[in-house]
Amino acid sequence: MSAALDEMARSIALREAEVMRFALGDRWGKRQPAQRASARVYAAERGGGWIDVARRRLAFGAGELVFLPRADAHAIRDRPTTSLEQPEALCRGMHAVADRALATEAPPEAHLVIVDLHLDAAGAPWLALLPPAVHITGATPGLARWLGETLALLAGARDLSPALRRSIGETWAHALFASALRDPGASLPRAEALRDEPVVAALARVRASPERAWELGELARQAGLSRSAFAARSTALLGEPLGHHVRRLRLQRAAVLLGETTLPVKLVAARVGYDSEPAFARAFARAHGVSPIAYRQARRREDGAPEIRRAG
The missing domain is CATH 2.60.120.280 (Regulatory protein AraC)
Known part of the structure; x- marks a missing residue:
């Protein structure tokens, strides 16, 4: 638990x-x-x-x-x-x-x-x-x-x-x-997903590597569940479908790379699992309200333009 x-x-x-x-x-x-x-x-x-x-x-x-x-x-x-x-x-x-x-x-x-x-x-x-x-x-x-x-x-x-x-x-x-x-005052739901270690382990792997092309069926097999049962339990745990969760994790990681490295936008997109830079830019703008380049510029101004490390 x-x-x-x-x-x-x-x-x-x-x-x-x-x-x-x-x-x-x-x-x-x-x-x-x-x-x-x-x-x-x-x-x-x-x-x-x-x-x-x-x-x-x-x-x-x-x-x-x-x-x-x-x-x-x-x-x-x-x-x-x-x-x-x-x-x-x-x-x-x-x-x-x-x-x-x-x-x-x-x-x-x-x-x-x-x-x-x-x-x-x-x-x-x-x-x-x-x-x-x-x-x-x-x-x-x-x-x-x-x-x-x-x-x-x-x-x-x-x-x-x-x-x-x-x-x-x-x-x-x-x-x-x-x-x-x-806390003893927490009223945790009795949903089986919250106590199901195989489901939690699968979601932990997804969080660690959101850039991978995860397949719901593969994760369900690893957890020993049917596709529909895994989808229901993971949604109960995450509060959103797994695909939405993966997309949000990718764009969160992209925001970190844009703010803390000098990687070109194309490489940032590839690092977080996007094959197409335009598709990445559209998804990022929908999530953050600005383009990847504008986000990077704003972060540098906010941070006082500190020295930015290069990612290998």
């Missing part, structure tokens, strides 16, 4: 991770509306707070994280008795103290890091089955420590390139979703 859960978690693609630091004193709190295609993380470096979400109240303290995998509507405050009757935030004298860092005028009692994860979850229908919040504490020291240290890296290391920051952030996000899938 663990392999299935990890494979599911990896179907989430991270578009962007926004990290903010807050130093909060006196009474503070805020009501936060739901966000679409997002997840949110609250981490306490010092002090802590309370979160109310979906009729559940969580207290979190220093070194702990609260993960909201769908960024559902919620409230956060310094203590349960703090009133949030007003629609605006209750954080008196809030002002900027550094880039992406805010503080109240009162001496800080809580130091929080808040991360908004903006997601591409087209292949993750299972998000609706997750609990509204997952509390990660020292009860799982290995995972909790890694998540905390990686968050500190994302929040504090300003010399990371945008590409490396995205890569680290996506791995971090996958670990959070894998934790949420294992």
Whole structure:
């Protein structure tokens, strides 16, 4: 089952991770509306707070994280008795103290890091089955420590390139979703596909090499299933037909090659399984809204035109 859960978690693609630091004193709190295609993380470096979400109240303290995998509507405050009757935030004298860092005028009692994860979850229908919040504490020291240290890296290391920051952030996000899938509050469906290791193994091979000309019948035989049974189980797991999933994986990999290498577009197309450069360009434009060349130019401007490695 663990392999299935990890494979599911990896179907989430991270578009962007926004990290903010807050130093909060006196009474503070805020009501936060739901966000679409997002997840949110609250981490306490010092002090802590309370979160109310979906009729559940969580207290979190220093070194702990609260993960909201769908960024559902919620409230956060310094203590349960703090009133949030007003629609605006209750954080008196809030002002900027550094880039992406805010503080109240009162001496800080809580130091929080808040991360908004903006997601591409087209292949993750299972998000609706997750609990509204997952509390990660020292009860799982290995995972909790890694998540905390990686968050500190994302929040504090300003010399990371945008590409490396995205890569680290996506791995971090996958670990959070894998934790949420294992949470006792998750209402996983009873579909056999989610526990069927041969299906998961076949999909893992597809993910590792999406450029191959995969045949549904071949994968079904490897999994010991009929073509129709494999198609039904893989669609239940992925949230989309296998062919759509393969195409999305290819175009995601193409975006990485365009952004991080100097390979000509024709070679990028070949690397991700397209025999025709025009066909690749049309598919890429449909998926990303711009041509491959325009995407590469935009990424270079976004990254400040860093040195781009050559792929052999």
